[in-house]
Amino acid sequence: MKALMPTRIGGTRWLPHLFNALDHFLRGYAGIVHHLEEKSQDTTHTNAVLRAKFKGFLNIAKNGVVLRFCCLLHDTIYQLKNLSKSLQRSVSTLAEAQRCLSSTQAVIEKYKSRPGPKLRSVLDTDTYEGVLLKPSDAGQHDKAKNELIDSLCQCITARFSDVNSGVLHAMRLASFQCWPEADTSSDFGDEEINKLISHFRPLLLSAGVDVDLIPDQWTILKAELYTAGFSQAGTIEKTWPTVNRMLRHRCPDILDLFDALLTIPASTADCERGFSVMKQVKSDWRSRLKGESLSDLLKTQLCSPDIKDFDPTKAINIWHVDGLRRRRPEFVRKNITKETSDSEEEASSESSEDI
Template sequence: MYHRPGPKLKACMKEHENDDSVLNRVMKAKFELLDKLCQSMQIRFTDMTIGILQATKLVNLNSWPDADRSKEFGESEVEELTTHFQSILTSSGVAVELIPHEWTILKTRLYEAGESLHMKTWPEINRSLQPQCPDILSLVDLILTVPASTADCERGFNQMKLVKNDWRSRLTSRSLCDLLTVQLSSPSIENYDPTPAIQLWHQASIRPRRPEFMEGKKNAQESASETSESDSDEQE
């Protein structure tokens, strides 16, 4: 954006191509805006080069060094991540003390494969090395599930406020979870087919919800069958 104008700016420059004063003001405002944007981004992402965020780059296979420079690669990052997520890993049954050893095994196996790391994916690595390195791969899975932003969480809380309002404050956790799943994970109303849900709702109850429902369905099927037979007879 510094070196070439976008479509909107091109249109503005073409419209005022004979008015240097307007063009000078527009270009000055452009560079001021870009400078402020760059400064804000640098401030916002300064912590990407230190701490936990920097350590999470370990799961980016494109950032791995060549084999001859991989001897101590990732050891400090693995230690920092293990310390930060220790309580979560321990509660999930991960042997935290084995992670550093398994990290060395994981690196060795990947570099010995003789294939470009850029072409590999973590699902493939999980399938091939899960028996040998289960704990370090659990840490990798945990890092890969960390969201890039809180936007999804904020949308979830907004939906929860709409679902569990003052008039429905006694919803149980299970009912609330089901309703939020419908709100957040279901297809749009235009693409939703309610027939399977209706069938499940009618058939899952111990007592028939509508005693005549199945009979009506049977009658409708028989009627459709008779109609198709009569149509075929008329065609003959």
């Protein structure tokens, strides 16, 4: 069994810090309790003040109410941590963020009637990791659980109250998972499209998009996709690049609108990553770096694929073709010595005499 050291809860990234602290405490529970028992009874190397402190920590660790609440926190923060990771993904859209938010809130609310995996392991037993726990009051635990879940759900609802109305709600059309399996209503998405046109009209007009044709093209887009078997599983690939290849010639303006929606990030995580990378690229030694070079380097760092997914073949071909001089990657420079230099001079002199 791998030994896990207790970690601090505090930090700027409070969700990962708190989750790691709870996870290490619960996974290393037996070792932590054994250590506290030893130190609380060690009269040789531990003074009375420290022994009393260790004994107090031991009583808290063996308290069934405290341990069950830690398990509840572990289950709840695990869901919040996954939500935070989903929102910080570079390819995450607002529609995906809204869907993850709804599913996370549903799982947390379900914990009121159905315990999570960590809480289930200690709910119907008096021991945990072989350690006997002190009796706990079920009513006190249920009260604390309901207060925690209700408070979390209220905060989430208040913080993201605007995602279910207005333009943010209309942007769900960018996710095919929000579309119905069968187009039973011919008016599906019409109201949302009108809201999006009204909000993004200046941007679309500046890009040369004919906004008056978007409502009709939206109807054409729906009809073409459902006719091609969009509602049937496995018929066509439900991605926007596929739709662009299929219908760009018939619905260019509505597809430009969806391209604008897909470029809007779900969070400011990319901005934070950009500032961090900029500090690494434009250091004190490279303070005279121009804006164009800095932009190219930032794009390379932020937008390039992972090393395991990167295929350098195209870059190598461009390097071979676009060079001003002929590339010789197989050339190996010899070590120049006095003998080789003399022989090269003799060869050059002989060739000049022959000429």
